[in-house]
Amino acid sequence: MNTSETLTFExxxxxxxxxxxxxxxxxxxxxxxxxxxxxxxxxxxxxFLQNALGVMIFxxxxxxxAELEEGDISAQLNDHEELKRLCLQIKKDRNPSVIVWIGxxxxxxxxxxxxxxxxxxxxxxxxxxxxxxxNGLDYAFTxxxxxVLAAITHRCPEYKSWIDEKNGIEEKSxxxxxxxxxxxxxxxxxxxPLVLFGSVPSTVASQLDSELKRQSIRxxxxxxxxxxxxxxxxxxxxxxxxxxxxxxxxxxxxMRRRKCKLIGAPFPIGPDGTxxxxxxxxxVFGIKPQGLEERESQIWNNLKDxxxxxxxxxxxxxxxxxxxxxxxRFLIRCGMIVYEIGIPYMDKRYQAAELSLLRxxxxxxxxxxxxxxxxxxxxxxxxRMRELQPDLAITGMAHANPLEARGxxxxxxxESTFAQIHGFTNAKDxxxxxxxxxxxxxxxxxxxxxxxxxxxxx
Amino acid sequence: xxxxxxxxxxxxxxxxxxxASSFKNVHAIMHAPLGDDYFNVxxxxxxxxxxxxxxxASIVDRHVLAxxxxxxxxxxxxxxxxxxxxxxxxxxxxxxxSILQEDLQNFVARASISSDSDVILADVNHYRVNELQAxxxxxxxxxxxxLNKARRQGVLNRSLTDTPSANIIGIFTLGFHxxxxxxxxxxxxxxxxxxxxxxxxxxxxxxxxxxxxKAWFNIVPYREVGLMTAKYLEREFGMPYxxxxxxxxxxxxxxxxxxxxxxxxxxxxxxxxxESYINxxxxxxxQAAWFSRxxxxxxxxxxxxxxxxxxxxxxxxxxILVREMGIHVGCAGTYCKxxxxxxxxxxxxxxxxxxxxxxHTEVADTIARIEPSAIFxxxxxxxxxxxLEIPCGVISSPVHIQNFPLGYRPFLGYEGTNQIADLVxxxxxxxxxxxxxxxxxxxDTKEVITKSLSTETDLTWNTESQRxxxxxxxxxxxxxxxxxxxxxxxxxxxxxxxxVMYAAKEALST
Numbered sequence: 001m002n003t004s005e006t007l008t009f010e011x012x013x014x015x016x017x018x019x020x021x022x023x024x025x026x027x028x029x030x031x032x033x034x035x036x037x038x039x040x041x042x043x044x045x046x047x048f049l050q051n052a053l054g055v056m057i058f059x060x061x062x063x064x065x066a067e068l069e070e071g072d073i074s075a076q077l078n079d080h081e082e083l084k085r086l087c088l089q090i091k092k093d094r095n096p097s098v099i100v101w102i103g104x105x106x107x108x109x110x111x112x113x114x115x116x117x118x119x120x121x122x123x124x125x126x127x128x129x130x131x132x133x134x135n136g137l138d139y140a141f142t143x144x145x146x147x148v149l150a151a152i153t154h155r156c157p158e159y160k161s162w163i164d165e166k167n168g169i170e171e172k173s174x175x176x177x178x179x180x181x182x183x184x185x186x187x188x189x190x191x192x193p194l195v196l197f198g199s200v201p202s203t204v205a206s207q208l209d210s211e212l213k214r215q216s217i218r219x220x221x222x223x224x225x226x227x228x229x230x231x232x233x234x235x236x237x238x239x240x241x242x243x244x245x246x247x248x249x250x251x252x253x254x255m256r257r258r259k260c261k262l263i264g265a266p267f268p269i270g271p272d273g274t275x276x277x278x279x280x281x282x283x284v285f286g287i288k289p290q291g292l293e294e295r296e297s298q299i300w301n302n303l304k305d306x307x308x309x310x311x312x313x314x315x316x317x318x319x320x321x322x323x324x325x326x327x328x329r330f331l332i333r334c335g336m337i338v339y340e341i342g343i344p345y346m347d348k349r350y351q352a353a354e355l356s357l358l359r360x361x362x363x364x365x366x367x368x369x370x371x372x373x374x375x376x377x378x379x380x381x382x383x384r385m386r387e388l389q390p391d392l393a394i395t396g397m398a399h400a401n402p403l404e405a406r407g408x409x410x411x412x413x414x415e416s417t418f419a420q421i422h423g424f425t426n427a428k429d430x431x432x433x434x435x436x437x438x439x440x441x442x443x444x445x446x447x448x449x450x451x452x453x454x455x456x457x458x
Numbered sequence: 459x460x461x462x463x464x465x466x467x468x469x470x471x472x473x474x475x476x477x478a479s480s481f482k483n484v485h486a487i488m489h490a491p492l493g494d495d496y497f498n499v500x501x502x503x504x505x506x507x508x509x510x511x512x513x514x515a516s517i518v519d520r521h522v523l524a525x526x527x528x529x530x531x532x533x534x535x536x537x538x539x540x541x542x543x544x545x546x547x548x549x550x551x552x553x554x555x556s557i558l559q560e561d562l563q564n565f566v567a568r569a570s571i572s573s574d575s576d577v578i579l580a581d582v583n584h585y586r587v588n589e590l591q592a593x594x595x596x597x598x599x600x601x602x603x604x605l606n607k608a609r610r611q612g613v614l615n616r617s618l619t620d621t622p623s624a625n626i627i628g629i630f631t632l633g634f635h636x637x638x639x640x641x642x643x644x645x646x647x648x649x650x651x652x653x654x655x656x657x658x659x660x661x662x663x664x665x666x667x668x669x670x671x672k673a674w675f676n677i678v679p680y681r682e683v684g685l686m687t688a689k690y691l692e693r694e695f696g697m698p699y700x701x702x703x704x705x706x707x708x709x710x711x712x713x714x715x716x717x718x719x720x721x722x723x724x725x726x727x728x729x730x731x732x733e734s735y736i737n738x739x740x741x742x743x744x745q746a747a748w749f750s751r752x753x754x755x756x757x758x759x760x761x762x763x764x765x766x767x768x769x770x771x772x773x774x775x776x777x778i779l780v781r782e783m784g785i786h787v788g789c790a791g792t793y794c795k796x797x798x799x800x801x802x803x804x805x806x807x808x809x810x811x812x813x814x815x816x817x818h819t820e821v822a823d824t825i826a827r828i829e830p831s832a833i834f835x836x837x838x839x840x841x842x843x844x845x846l847e848i849p850c851g852v853i854s855s856p857v858h859i860q861n862f863p864l865g866y867r868p869f870l871g872y873e874g875t876n877q878i879a880d881l882v883x884x885x886x887x888x889x890x891x892x893x894x895x896x897x898x899x900x901x902d903t904k905e906v907i908t909k910s911l912s913t914e915t916d917l918t919w920n921t922e923s924q925r926x927x928x929x930x931x932x933x934x935x936x937x938x939x940x941x942x943x944x945x946x947x948x949x950x951x952x953x954x955x956x957x958v959m960y961a962a963k964e965a966l967s968t
Contacts, residue, residue, distance in 0.1 A: 014492070014517055015517060016492075017499075018493055019496075020491075020494065020496070042469065042553040042584070043465060043468065043588075044471070044494060044553045044554075046462055047468040047469050047472065048493070050464060051496065051499075052496065064461055064463050065462045066459045066460070067459065067460040067461075069585070070586075073585065083459070086459060086461050090461075105518070105554050106554065109554065110557060137491050137518065137523060140492055379514070397503055398495065398498035398499045398511065399502070399510065401502045401506060401507060402502065402507065402509055453508060
């Protein structure tokens with residue numbers, strides 16, 4: 001394998017395993033508490049959701065399939081009437097504040113005009129309907145969230161002026177902040193409004209909020225908010241910053257359609273990423289970060305046990321959820337060697353700051369730049385892994401067991417999508433995930449069962 | 459359009475993939491968008507499969523939408539042919555390719571020119587058939603393809619094996635306890651001196667399919683998958699088949715008698731007689747016959763249950779419960795709508811009502827209405843049962859990972875009868891235990907008042923109350939005693955009488 005001084009980008013066949021982007025309903029319906037997600041697709045989509053989301057399906061989830069039948073495909077049935085009927089039923093049963101229609105491959109192919117039908121149904125039933133085309137023709141896994149957030153962006157209220165709101169904020173802040181913070185608060189806001197975008201669990205959102213508060217930066221809203229009815233205001237004066245690497249459409253929509261100013265920063269994954277993220281936001285607002293360096297090194301100290309386990313070990317990202325670059329950068333900083341970063345889609349503009357942090361990290365740690373392989377080919381990757389014998393492969397569940405049977409430690413990539421990985425606080429959780437196979441296998445090592453394949457299977 | 463939260467049977471391509479990937483050295487290529495290869499996850503996770511699932515996708519993306527697949531599918535087929543040298547490549551259509559209406563058959567024809575593997579297009583329509591029907595068709599299609607090929611090449615071997623032998627048709631990946639059932643069937647045949655000619659598709663090789671007609675007869679353990687193949691083989695080669703599922707004592711005996719008939723019809727002398735084997739197994743190897751006479755099972759008499767699952771399992775379990783255990787089946791149902799007629803015929807006379815539906819809410823409503831003491835169903839019914847606080851034994855797909863046990867758990871044959879008896883009995887005792895706990899007002903108490911059953915001297919139980927305490931079944935007695943004493947202390951009572959016990963129970967149940 002060639003290694004070089006600069007990051008190399010390759011593009012393969014796109015023959016890789018990933019989750020269908022409709023899986024985003026699984027975490028988005030939990031995040032947006034008053035929403036209902038209606039996936040308009042076939043049995044295939046339903047079967048995927050049912051199996052991928054396991055137990056969740058039994059908990060009366062706020063999502064369902066509008067299962068297309070032969071009559072829908074051949075246009076013997078009227079799409080508008082059908083969707084209206086189902087949405088009325090949803091309104092009756094659940095009365096959500098918003099219904100999100102998830103368009104799928106099938107609606108794309110039969111060219112069902114969801115964007116056209118939605119406003120009509122919206123007026124007829126009196127519930128906002130947001131249309132997101134999260135299909136496997138165009139997107140992979142987490143990009144589903146991107147399409148939903150991009151669609152919801154249009155529904156955010158218009159931001160008037162931050163000077164008007166200033167007084168209101170000051171009054172409200174008084175009751176919220178403790179006494180020692182009050183002095184800072186009185187002076188705030190020193191900066192224009194900041195809206196963060198990306199769906200994270202509410203605890204993670206408040207952790208990131210409070211990290212920024214330490215730097216006297218106030219987050220005026222999150223996209224998405226806990227409830228659809230609490231979406232943040234957007235406008236020309238509003239600064240926006242992403243917390244996840246897969247939100248390039250949302251970023252584009254925020255800039256182009258809502259005229260927001262995008263802060264391009266590395267993503268707050270790992271203590272290094274979190275620090276760089278905060279520093280970038282501070283620098284945009286002309287604020288000098290306070291105590292960030294100490295905070296970061298304190299986190300690194302707490303991670304010592306994990307780092308001892310990871311140092312010098314190699315890792316191979318097969319690529320399926322677009323978190324790969326950020327995770328790889330963090331793991332390199334932890335002392336790991338990254339052979340390959342597979343990634344479904346690489347937006348070099350949206351991820352520019354993250355990529356440059358990756359480059360700096362490699363230099364700092366004196367390791368060779370990894371290959372970034374866009375649209376990877378899983379078959380080729382497995383051949384490469386055979387050569388390289390990495391200590392850890394971060395991969396989808398389709399390959400995990402077969403690789404384990406061949407003596408390669410694996411970590412399911414899906415877990416980093418569902419676990420809490422953002423901010424200083426959760427750096428430990430990421431390493432807990434990454435080291436789990438290593439720790440498990442350390443305790444089994446002496447048994448001599450590393451390779452569990454029958455000779456014929458190799 | 460249909461509002462749906464859950465489905466019992468998956469989409470058609472899953473059935474095709476299950477059959478294809480069960481064969482050795484057969485590769486399936488799905489014509490599908492990114493993300494539709496979820497089958498690989500299921501196989502790798504549920505079956506804990508050590509090998510890579512031999513399924514890849516020829517990805518349908520925007521370019522394909524705009525210009526058609528053109529060379530893409532053919533390239534993918536020939537590439538796979540070179541990489542892994544499979545015996546057969548099955549091009550698998552999905553819901554997406556059904557609508558695109560590309561001429562996949564043409565791709566197959568062109569790809570087979572340049573590849574060493576045989577290439578076929580799975581003949582399934584996403585909008586017409588479900589997972590099980592598709593699996594049935596695909597298996598028949600593959601068998602037919604290779605028998606025709608052998609016939610053309612003149613290598614078809616139609617001479618029967620010297621000793622009696624059978625093919626087992628329909629054991630495949632992700633099937634409910636299929637691996638265990640297969641082992642049990644093999645053991646049963648071995649006991650009877652019947653050879654196993656071939657098992658398909660699981661672990662079978664397509665290169666050997668031409669030897670299928672050498673068997674004396676075919677066995678189709680589950681009617682969902684394999685029946686089409688068996689019928690084809692009967693039509694083409696006059697091979698008789700048994701579609702009786704050897705589940706439960708009665709049907710296992712029936713199954714063995716059918717084999718006896720077939721074998722004797724081929725033999726002129728030295729006819730086989732399996733009757734003594736059946737008797738011995740029934741009475742002494744299987745514990746189920748004895749279990750049904752034991753007093754444990756007596757307690758189950760007339761208890762009402764609901765059964766739901768695929769046609770094979772739901773019908774067999776219904777018959778076992780009623781015929782072999784004296785349990786009352788309030789409702790027996792299946793989601794195999796395409797097989798409704800057969801199912802109704804099977805359960806007629808064994809249950810109060812039959813339910814044929816794919817809608818889990820209808821099943822839930824029926825269960826809620828009937829209020830059975832136990833449910834025997836799929837994972838969905840298990841969750842319905844949780845909500846309604848009714849115990850459930852899982853007897854059929856769709857299933858979770860816990861239904862792929864590592865231990866030996868067949869449902870078929872004589873060991874199967876033992877497993878089923880355990881399953882049934884455990885479901886009920888759990889229900890009974892719950893019920894008793896309710897009656898005696900005890901659920902897990904958070905604080906432990908006394909660690910041992912005998913308490914300190916500040917409380918005395920009079921003779922009557924001691925006698926009463928002894929009447930309470932052992933497994934809840936300790937809890938009742940603790941609850942009563944806790945109550946007595948709260949109320950400042952020092953002598954516990956029967957009245958105090960009842961008062962304690964009342965206080966707890968409010």
